[in-house]
Amino acid sequence: MPVYFEDVTVGESQSFGSYDVTEADVLAFAEAYDPQWFHTDPERAREESLFGSLAASGWHTASMTMRLLVDNHFADTASYGAVGVDALRWPNPTFPGETLSVTVEVLEKTPSESKPDRGTVRTRVTTENEAGEPKLTMEPIVLYARHTPGEPT
Amino acid sequence: MPVYFEDVTVGESQSFGSYDVTEADVLAFAEAYDPQWFHTDPERAREESLFGSLAASGWHTASMTMRLLVDNHFADTASYGAVGVDALRWPNPTFPGETLSVTVEVLEKTPSESKPDRGTVRTRVTTENEAGEPKLTMEPIVLYARHTPGEPT
Numbered sequence A, B: 001m002p003v004y005f006e007d008v009t010v011g012e013s014q015s016f017g018s019y020d021v022t023e024a025d026v027l028a029f030a031e032a033y034d035p036q037w038f039h040t041d042p043e044r045a046r047e048e049s050l051f052g053s054l055a056a057s058g059w060h061t062a063s064m065t066m067r068l069l070v071d072n073h074f075a076d077t078a079s080y081g082a083v084g085v086d087a088l089r090w091p092n093p094t095f096p097g098e099t100l101s102v103t104v105e106v107l108e109k110t111p112s113e114s115k116p117d118r119g120t121v122r123t124r125v126t127t128e129n130e131a132g133e134p135k136l137t138m139e140p141i142v143l144y145a146r147h148t149p150g151e152p153t
Helices: A023-033 A042-048 A058-072 B023-033 B042-048 B058-072
Strands: A013-020 A079-089 A099-111 A118-128 A134-145 B013-020 B079-089 B099-111 B118-128 B134-145
Touching (some): A023 B058, A058 A118, B023 B058, B058 B099, B058 B134, B079 B118
Antiparallel strands (some): A013 A099, B118 B134
16 A cells, blocks of 8 residues: 555654766756756866866756665555655765765645545655765655545544 | 856745656655655555545655756756755645746845855745646755855845
8 A cells, every 4th residue: 555644654754765876867957957067067067167067967967866765665656746855955066977866854744624535645766876975955845545435544 | 157156035035947746756756766656656545645636746746846947947046056955845735747836036146154155045835736736835045156256145
């Protein structure tokens, strides 16, 4: 049975996933969606960028994080998708060759006042590399179905 | 000369861009980064999804928005990239066949206290389709270089 709103516990935390960041993917994503030279030109990035190396687009890091969430966290969840995301930050750039993993901590659950069959869950998501350096943090607000609509949670 | 921190005016607003959302791109993005059935299976989405149609991943809408910003807004800007994004929301799903455009309004400028050669600019970004329906709103916080470091702005 999938994870419903009632099955989510505030304070619980899960860590999972292993996503290998490749230079080919960094370049392909950037050429399509974020063609700034520090994301598309490895040589110039090595010589001139603040980081001394080609770095992934922040939206690419967010998208790789989403893939880890879909495969490991939302795969068996009665979720309707995210209403939105608060406090998205990129504390460090993501580099080709790194391996990303994700931690999700449940911050808050709010039953819908108007619709008794659903509620929102606010989590804190942290994406880090194999050395534990944080690459992305955010607070998604996700809509979940309830399997006992209207009862106290 | 590129747009520096000093050249940005609080309250100014720009609208631009024209991004055609194709089903092929919606599927390719979702298969790579957000393989949930309402983003990857056109038939099932038509029959079972809340929206009655295949919808783009919210991260795809954000990435298409970034492409419009890079091509039209950051192309000639002394920007070091975004520190982060607040209040990211997807008020409506994005569908194949739509054409997206973007409006950027400058909300706030904050000179760095520790580094006189830079400052942050908070904007309100709204992405909408050709009928003016909002698809994404967010408040990016972007780091800009100053061309007169330390002088009053």
